[in-house]
Amino acid sequence: MLQPYIGFNQAVVTKRIDWTENLFSLRVKAPLINYTAGQFVKLAQYDEHQELIRRAYSIVNHPIDHKATGELEFLIVTDPDGLLTPGLHMLVEGDELLVGHEPAGFMTLDEVPEYTRILWLLSTGTAIGPYLAMLNDKSIAQRFDKVVLVNAARFEAELSYQKEIEQLKQHYQERLVYVRIVSRESVSGALSGRIPMLLKSGSLQKAAGVPLESSHSFVYLCGNPNMVRDSSDSLIELGFSKHLRRKPGQFSSENYW
Numbered sequence: 001m002l003q004p005y006i007g008f009n010q011a012v013v014t015k016r017i018d019w020t021e022n023l024f025s026l027r028v029k030a031p032l033i034n035y036t037a038g039q040f041v042k043l044a045q046y047d048e049h050q051e052l053i054r055r056a057y058s059i060v061n062h063p064i065d066h067k068a069t070g071e072l073e074f075l076i077v078t079d080p081d082g083l084l085t086p087g088l089h090m091l092v093e094g095d096e097l098l099v100g101h102e103p104a105g106f107m108t109l110d111e112v113p114e115y116t117r118i119l120w121l122l123s124t125g126t127a128i129g130p131y132l133a134m135l136n137d138k139s140i141a142q143r144f145d146k147v148v149l150v151n152a153a154r155f156e157a158e159l160s161y162q163k164e165i166e167q168l169k170q171h172y173q174e175r176l177v178y179v180r181i182v183s184r185e186s187v188s189g190a191l192s193g194r195i196p197m198l199l200k201s202g203s204l205q206k207a208a209g210v211p212l213e214s215s216h217s218f219v220y221l222c223g224n225p226n227m228v229r230d231s232s233d234s235l236i237e238l239g240f241s242k243h244l245r246r247k248p249g250q251f252s253s254e255n256y257w
């Protein structure tokens, strides 16, 4: 049994999915916590000096699923030189880890301004995770005319959760548009390049078949901080402004590092 630590619950891995050699999902059974779709918690393990290494991970499953199953799901990319992910990557069914019991983060549907008719969810790599939790929220169909989900990966194999996204598309029909971007190989049906340039050139909007207008759109940016910075610049050029609680705008972001 793992040594307890203040602020953390003990959890057990119940399922593992390997998308690629470095990209995997873990489902863990943990005591129930109260979170909102889009939020993250900390995962932690002890290192060889018995020091706790903890990092933030977005929760992929919706709170309703967590309440029903007692499980939390995470999508993780291993950095071979990182302190925590190589250890997480070694976990298999039945192994233990620690999960923080204080979810955090403001990238949630509650924070999206009321006027929004078209919601853009732009991600690189593992940052598709929090959007999948949000897309399983019942309020989506009532609140938005359209949701555009975008995931940019280096290679096609790193576009995870394709089956679940297909099911969401079946559920929402033309209300949900999914755009794939693959930057390091040519893939039919996927855009190539990077989100900031694709926004600036209008290629992303064209592929989505949805105009990007600040009057009724809201954009979330999540993942690689350089993508977030450069896409913010592109959006500002397109007439958008950063959303702040004291000064509402049309885009907001969460950096993964």
Ligand SMILES: Cc1cc2nc3c(=O)[nH]c(=O)nc-3n(C[C@H](O)[C@H](O)[C@H](O)COP(=O)(O)OP(=O)(O)OC[C@H]3O[C@@H](n4cnc5c(N)ncnc54)[C@H](O)[C@@H]3O)c2cc1C
Binding pocket: 040, 055, 056, 057, 058, 059, 074, 075, 076, 077, 078, 079, 081, 082, 083, 084, 085, 086, 105, 125, 126, 127, 129, 254, 255, 256, 257
């Ligand atoms: C709010 C928030 C939510 C996050 N959610 C997730 C998540 O759902 N899945 C996930 O895999 N990571 C997520 N991260 C990143 C995670 O917290 C760790 O930073 C990451 O797993 C690396 O940890 P490490 O100890 O192995 O590497 P470290 O020893 O901390 O070194 C990490 C280095 O790897 C790079 N890096 C870190 N995270 C990523 C990433 N996700 N993709 C690409 N490069 C990265 C950076 O260059 C960083 O300097 C999130 C971070 C934040 C702040």
Ligand SMILES: NC(=O)c1ccc[n+]([C@@H]2O[C@H](COP(=O)([O-])OP(=O)(O)OC[C@H]3O[C@@H](n4cnc5c(N)ncnc54)[C@H](OP(=O)(O)O)[C@@H]3O)[C@@H](O)[C@H]2O)c1
Binding pocket: 022, 077, 078, 079, 080, 124, 125, 126, 152, 153, 154, 181, 182, 183, 184, 193, 194, 195, 196, 223, 224, 226, 227, 228, 230
């Ligand atoms: N060792 C390995 O074999 C291996 C393999 C995969 C991942 N990793 C590790 O995992 C980490 C995460 O990799 P990842 O592929 O999930 O995330 P990533 O490096 O953020 O790449 C995901 C997508 O974001 C794009 N991107 C990168 N920088 C950008 C920028 N400044 N603006 C806009 N888009 C940008 C990438 O395009 P580009 O292709 O144009 O950069 C790619 O399409 C890496 O940092 C690495 O440590 C290791």
